[in-house]
Amino acid sequence: MPLRLLRYMGEIWHRHIGEQPAAAGLPPIIPMVLAQVAGGWKISPRFHDQVLWPKAQLLRESLELHQPHFEHALIDLAGIDLQALRGSLVARLTQGLLKIRIEGDDGVVADWAFPLLAEADRAKIRPDSMLPLYRYLLSVTGLNKEEFRARLVGSAISSDTTQSIMTLADQLISEGLLKGREEGRVEGREEGALIGQVQMLQRLLGREADPLFALAGMPKEQLESMATRLEREVGERLK
Numbered sequence: 450m451p452l453r454l455l456r457y458m459g460e461i462w463h464r465h466i467g468e469q470p471a472a473a474g475l476p477p478i479i480p481m482v483l484a485q486v487a488g489g490w491k492i493s494p495r496f497h498d499q500v501l502w503p504k505a506q507l508l509r510e511s512l513e514l515h516q517p518h519f520e521h522a523l524i525d526l527a528g529i530d531l532q533a534l535r536g537s538l539v540a541r542l543t544q545g546l547l548k549i550r551i552e553g554d555d556g557v558v559a560d561w562a563f564p565l566l567a568e569a570d571r572a573k574i575r576p577d578s579m580l581p582l583y584r585y586l587l588s589v590t591g592l593n594k595e596e597f598r599a600r601l602v603g604s605a606i607s608s609d610t611t612q613s614i615m616t617l618a619d620q621l622i623s624e625g626l627l628k629g630r631e632e633g634r635v636e637g638r639e640e641g642a643l644i645g646q647v648q649m650l651q652r653l654l655g656r657e658a659d660p661l662f663a664l665a666g667m668p669k670e671q672l673e674s675m676a677t678r679l680e681r682e683v684g685e686r687l688k
Contacts, residue, residue, distance in 0.1 A: 451496040454480040480521040485547045489527035495520045538569045563604040588641030643672040650679035
């Protein structure tokens with residue numbers, strides 16, 4: 450990860466030079482990692498800790514002068530309580546849902562998320578800009594469509610926003626990612642969670658995530674195999 454960040458920083462500076470060739474220098478960059486890892490982030494944030502230094506102290510000190518030296522900021526979701534998340538409404542919802550995706554819903558997801566949805570509704574945040582969060586919430590929560598609608602109504606969310614969310618729920622049902630009946634609830638939630646897992650792992654590896662329609666057409670066994678392979682690749686990179 451520190452090596453990837455160094456590459457990103459270099460690309461940003463090169464773009465800056467290309468866009469502003471007369472600039473007197475380079476802008477400072479604060480590299481930041483938002484970690485969504487079960488058990489918490491275990492890798493040192495210091496680039497220096499990734500280098501294999503010689504044991505001889507004098508030789509190391511002379512080499513250190515010629516190596517990149519920086520430390521990335523870290524937001525480790527595993528170590529932050531849902532109520533302690535900071536930022537805008539959208540930022541808190543995004544971080545919380547990423548955290549829940551890894552740790553699972555222990556029954557507090559709905560109680561935590563729906564007041565924030567209601568707050569976003571009162572703040573007139575456009576429903577279409579919230580659709581990715583609604584989609585993710587539908588896939589990680591333990592509620593089926595009918596229960597989800599009841600919670601929306603109980604949270605005093607506007608009828609327009611409720612309709613937007615339930616239209617999305619119908620779309621997810623048609624794609625096999627959410628079930629309208631209780632007996633299909635577990636299966637739909639598992640497949641939706643697998644798709645979310647695959648997409649997040651792809652993004653974590655710096656790749657463009659496969660579109661939902663492509664993943665939704667895959668058998669569950671293929672999704673599980675894909676997720677396992679991506680998890681193994683992430684693990685190798687973290688080593």
